[in-house]
Amino acid sequence: MQIDKIKARKTPLQLRSKERVERIIATTEQLVISCDPSEITTSLIAEKANVPVGSVYQYFEDRDGVLLALGERVLNAKDQRLKKIFDEVSEQAHWRHVVKVVVNAHIKVETENILHQKLNAALANNTEWEGINQASTNRMIDFFSRYGLLEAQELPSKEAKNIVRIIVIMTTAVVRRATELKSKEDSDLLLAELLKMIIAYLSTKLGD
Amino acid sequence: MQIDKIKARKTPLQLRSKERVERIIATTEQLVISCDPSEITTSLIAEKANVPVGSVYQYFEDRDGVLLALGERVLNAKDQRLKKIFDEVSEQAHWRHVVKVVVNAHIKVETENILHQKLNAALANNTEWEGINQASTNRMIDFFSRYGLLEAQELPSKEAKNIVRIIVIMTTAVVRRATELKSKEDSDLLLAELLKMIIAYLSTKLGD
Numbered sequence: 001m002q003i004d005k006i007k008a009r010k011t012p013l014q015l016r017s018k019e020r021v022e023r024i025i026a027t028t029e030q031l032v033i034s035c036d037p038s039e040i041t042t043s044l045i046a047e048k049a050n051v052p053v054g055s056v057y058q059y060f061e062d063r064d065g066v067l068l069a070l071g072e073r074v075l076n077a078k079d080q081r082l083k084k085i086f087d088e089v090s091e092q093a094h095w096r097h098v099v100k101v102v103v104n105a106h107i108k109v110e111t112e113n114i115l116h117q118k119l120n121a122a123l124a125n126n127t128e129w130e131g132i133n134q135a136s137t138n139r140m141i142d143f144f145s146r147y148g149l150l151e152a153q154e155l156p157s158k159e160a161k162n163i164v165r166i167i168v169i170m171t172t173a174v175v176r177r178a179t180e181l182k183s184k185e186d187s188d189l190l191l192a193e194l195l196k197m198i199i200a201y202l203s204t205k206l207g208d
Numbered sequence: 209m210q211i212d213k214i215k216a217r218k219t220p221l222q223l224r225s226k227e228r229v230e231r232i233i234a235t236t237e238q239l240v241i242s243c244d245p246s247e248i249t250t251s252l253i254a255e256k257a258n259v260p261v262g263s264v265y266q267y268f269e270d271r272d273g274v275l276l277a278l279g280e281r282v283l284n285a286k287d288q289r290l291k292k293i294f295d296e297v298s299e300q301a302h303w304r305h306v307v308k309v310v311v312n313a314h315i316k317v318e319t320e321n322i323l324h325q326k327l328n329a330a331l332a333n334n335t336e337w338e339g340i341n342q343a344s345t346n347r348m349i350d351f352f353s354r355y356g357l358l359e360a361q362e363l364p365s366k367e368a369k370n371i372v373r374i375i376v377i378m379t380t381a382v383v384r385r386a387t388e389l390k391s392k393e394d395s396d397l398l399l400a401e402l403l404k405m406i407i408a409y410l411s412t413k414l415g416d
Contacts, residue, residue, distance in 0.1 A: 037333065124332035125245065130390050137394075166401040169394055173385035174378065182338050186345075186377055193374040193409075200408040201401075 021059050023049045025073070028066045032115060037122035042066070064126055071119045071129060075136040078116065081109055083143055095206055096199055098147070103171055103195050110175040111191070117179045137172055141165045155205070163205055167198055229267050231257045233281070236274045240323060245330035250274070272334055279327045279337060283344040286324065289317055291351055303414055304407055306355070311379055311403050318383040319399070325387045345380055349373045363413070371413055375406055 027049035031040050042063050046053035060066045085105040089098050110116065123129035145161045155163070174194050181187040235257035239248050250271050254261035268274045293313040297306050318324065331337035352372045353365075363371070382402050389395040 121333050125329050127390065130388065134390060134394075162397065165394070166397055166405075169385075169389075169398050170382065170401070170405070173398065174381050176385065177377075177381035180338065181377075182335065182342060186342075186373070189370065189374055190377050190381065193378070196412070197374075197378070197405050197409040200412050201405040204404070204408050 017059070020049075020051055020055055024051065024056055024059065024066060025070050028070050029115065032067070032070065032118045032122060037118070040067075040122065064123065064128070067119060067123055068126070068128055068132065070115075071123065072132055074113070074116050074119065075132060078109055078113065079136055079139055079143075082106060082140065086144065086147075095202065099167075099199060099202060100195060102144070103167075103198060106171050107175055107191050107194070110172075111179060120176065120179075133172075137168055140168045144168065163202070167202075170194075170198065225267070228257075228259055228263055232259065232264055232267065232274060233278050236278050237323065240275070240278065240326045240330060245326070248275075248330065272331065272336070275327060275331055276334070276336055276340065278323075279331065280340055282321070282324050282327065283340060286317055286321065287344055287347055287351075290314060290348065294352065294355075303410065307375075307407060307410060308403060310352070311375075311406060314379050315383055315399050315402070318380075319387060328384065328387075341380075345376055348376050352376065371410070375410075378402075378406065 024045060028040070028045055031045065031048065035044075040063060042056045042060075043053055045063070045066060046056050049056075056066065060069065082102070082105060086098075086102055089101050119129070141161065141164050144164045144167075145157075147164070171194065174190060178187040178190045181190070232253060236248070236253055239253065239256065243252075248271060250264045250268075251261055253271070253274060254264045257264075264274065268277065290310070290313060294306075294310055297309050327337070349369065349372050352375075353369045355372070379402065382398055386395040386398045389398070
């Protein structure tokens with residue numbers, strides 16, 4: 001009976017917790033898009049989310065903690081989008097086609113992801129953010145490494161994985177830099193030639 | 209006579225100004241290497257350089273102004289090192305050799321340049337710093353575009369310049385990202401494969 005009581009009392013509390021955490025994160029998302037990173041503070045988040053500032057500290061360590069929680073969601077959503085696109089490409093397609101579709105999707109997903117770019121700026125010197133990005137990159141590498149064509153080419157699995165690794169890291173690096181470049185001409189050129197460079201490189205490994 | 213007096217009075221003043229500016233920049237260089245970016249303030253710079261804080265504001269707009277002046281010197285020195293290495297490669301050498309020497313030199317100069325990396329972190333959200341980096345990249349593109357072999361290949365000069373542009377921007381982007389990556393394995397792989405990727409790409413333009 002007592003246990004039931006606790007349970008009954010706990011559930012709405014947990015619901016309220018969950019709802020508050022969601023509200024804090026959703027508010028922070030809006031702030032990241034509309035404010036300069038330096039303007040975002042726990043007080044501003046609390047004010048805009050209409051919760052006491054102590055409530056922010058109850059669920060998150062500090063301002064960066066909220067940004068990191070938001071960042072993890074953004075990266076997970078990005079990973080899911082890329083996986084979906086990859087799954088939709090036929091296993092029978094030529095490797096050039098597969099690479100073209102996936103790299104272009106990666107470029108599109110990243111260049112349109114203003115939230116991710118703003119988070120990169122706001123968390124520029126945060127090592128945890130670097131770790132979260134790294135984890136997302138590693139998930140992508142594991143996922144693409146299962147691509148059947150690399151096995152069909154009779155590449156040793158370690159080499160196949162390294163090829164995927166270099167392409168994922170290279171694409172992430174170049175796209176990230178392209179979104180930072182102030183010259184749109186340079187940014188467009190970088191993205192347009194990235195795919196050609198990757199295909200030229202893969203041709204040396206996979207043949208025509 | 210009066211003019212001479214002014215001159216005589218002015219020269220030591222100018223000398224003192226120059227000496228102070230140099231001391232402020234040299235002190236900031238030490239601070240960038242040894243401190244966390246957030247710890248560097250005009251007060252700390254003034255204290256360590258043994259000048260009044262007003263003196264820092266006499267020559268620089270603010271803390272970022274001092275960092276930018278230091279940054280310009282760091283990038284100019286880097287450009288000079290790369291130009292020297294490029295000038296020393298024979299015009300008769302095979303293009304693969306020239307690319308290998310220059311890209312490897314670029315990688316070495318950047319990965320060893322702790323000061324440049326620390327400035328990138330300290331000025332991560334400073335648009336003027338992005339502009340100074342861009343200007344350095346453009347100087348490199350202009351310089352390498354004069355490479356005789358591209359003309360000898362009878363490439364239209366606009367295409368030749370675009371090829372140089374993409375390689376310089378790509379190298380800068382990848383090297384910058386490599387120095388940020390926490391995983392040394394990923395960073396080394398990225399740098400090792402960058403050269404292979406550039407050479408594979410150039411082979412599609414210049415033949416074997």
